Amino acid sequence: MTPEDWHLVGFTLGMAALSTAVLIPPGLGLAWLLARRNWPGKTWVETVVALPLILPPVATGLILLKLFSRRGWLGAFLWETFGLSVVFTWRGVIVALALMSLPLFVRSARVAFAGVSRRHEQIAASLGATPTRVFWTVSVPLARRGLLAGVLLAFARALGEFGATVVLAGNIPDRTQTLSLAIYQSVQMGDDDHAFRLLIVSLMLAFVLAGASEWLSRRPDSRP
Amino acid sequence: MALPPSGFQTMSLHLQALLARLPEFSLELDVELDRPITGLFGPSGAGKTTLLETIAGLRSPDAGGIVFDQQILADTAAGLALPPHLRRIGYVPQDVALFPHLPVRQNLLYGWRARGGRGRPSHWDETIEMMELSDLVDRPLTGLSGGERQRVALGRAILSSARLWLLDEPLASLDHPVRRRLLGRLRNWVDRLGVTAIYVSHDPGEIVDWCDDVLVIERGGLVARGIPGFTASLPQFNSKLHSGFQDRR
Numbered sequence: 019m020t021p022e023d024w025h026l027v028g029f030t031l032g033m034a035a036l037s038t039a040v041l042i043p044p045g046l047g048l049a050w051l052l053a054r055r056n057w058p059g060k061t062w063v064e065t066v067v068a069l070p071l072i073l074p075p076v077a078t079g080l081i082l083l084k085l086f087s088r089r090g091w092l093g094a095f096l097w098e099t100f101g102l103s104v105v106f107t108w109r110g111v112i113v114a115l116a117l118m119s120l121p122l123f124v125r126s127a128r129v130a131f132a133g134v135s136r137r138h139e140q141i142a143a144s145l146g147a148t149p150t151r152v153f154w155t156v157s158v159p160l161a162r163r164g165l166l167a168g169v170l171l172a173f174a175r176a177l178g179e180f181g182a183t184v185v186l187a188g189n190i191p192d193r194t195q196t197l198s199l200a201i202y203q204s205v206q207m208g209d210d211d212h213a214f215r216l217l218i219v220s221l222m223l224a225f226v227l228a229g230a231s232e233w234l235s236r237r238p239d240s241r242p
Numbered sequence: 243m244a245l246p247p248s249g250f251q252t253m254s255l256h257l258q259a260l261l262a263r264l265p266e267f268s269l270e271l272d273v274e275l276d277r278p279i280t281g282l283f284g285p286s287g288a289g290k291t292t293l294l295e296t297i298a299g300l301r302s303p304d305a306g307g308i309v310f311d312q313q314i315l316a317d318t319a320a321g322l323a324l325p326p327h328l329r330r331i332g333y334v335p336q337d338v339a340l341f342p343h344l345p346v347r348q349n350l351l352y353g354w355r356a357r358g359g360r361g362r363p364s365h366w367d368e369t370i371e372m373m374e375l376s377d378l379v380d381r382p383l384t385g386l387s388g389g390e391r392q393r394v395a396l397g398r399a400i401l402s403s404a405r406l407w408l409l410d411e412p413l414a415s416l417d418h419p420v421r422r423r424l425l426g427r428l429r430n431w432v433d434r435l436g437v438t439a440i441y442v443s444h445d446p447g448e449i450v451d452w453c454d455d456v457l458v459i460e461r462g463g464l465v466a467r468g469i470p471g472f473t474a475s476l477p478q479f480n481s482k483l484h485s486g487f488q489d490r491r
Contacts, residue, residue, distance in 0.1 A: 144331055
């Protein structure tokens, strides 16, 4: 492994972690709303959130490219208001990874929130807790295992993302290139040794994440 | 810490043509409760828990209003329903519903802190002593017996700065002597804090000894009111209560 390879691994882990952190706040809110409330347009939102799971990742990347290019609706706003560019930058990597991981986190968190006893939420409210306080002091702690599993899933998905990232952020070494993009590039260029070195790193990361996920699901519940 | 001085005027709870529809019958009450402790008596499934949950705001009445201490908690005609967290109620449900992720101390302080309290309430030490919780305060929730859990739930409600206590068989899992001892202290506490309490029990002796007033309900309707009426109505309830206890076991 060369220093460039280690840099690539660090960049990929950093981007996956940052994108997971970015998606958690909206993902938590969305999952709770889907699990606990009925509201107009709920089915529509559910469908939209699930789209990245169903659409080819390249197609999702193309939609993001249209949205975030400087002539796109969001891209123009970000450029004119904050001077920020998303396409072909590390920000594009974050956006692509977060959007592709969001459905997995929301699904996991939604199931976790649905499993929280309404009784405890009600009693907390009757004891004077505002809905926000009930959420943070009862719902989230009681759903913690499912939420943590969702975070792991989202992180794992982000580590392996390819299609949406390559369209929105490109495959620019030292700027937007992640592990999966580098493996693809090495294979394309016939540098099989390099590709296999990166493959082994990817396998090790996958083992660690799968192990963590397994540990989480088997850990005895400490709740009385 | 000293208890607040006694002599508070009891706050009245007015259930105005209250209607809550249940699958098999409707709870219908129109009463004003103006005594410190009102017992709520009736066979299992009579609507007692439904009434407490409606007062607490955990379920909406289908019609009618609830006014406590001149504050409207619910009024279906006006479309008003005060959210549960603003009702200043301390509810001890039958299933206690302690927060499983919090140790005993955090459970006890939950309502106090939710209502903006910092540190510990001034009556912390006395509540711990009164509910005999000293040995439990620093324990996790795991391993507590049913009776210990009930005492923690009661302590949690008492410490929450509530003005109205809704106690749904709060001491049912305790031995009779312990229950009577704690009830005596609870009675003293209600009088000195000036709170209002509704106390559900299946024990007529407890109602007569510790309550100032009683509502006897059956299939959602009021069938007797006041201690004399209650004692007079007891014979007709004996068989129903007995079957109710069998169901609960």
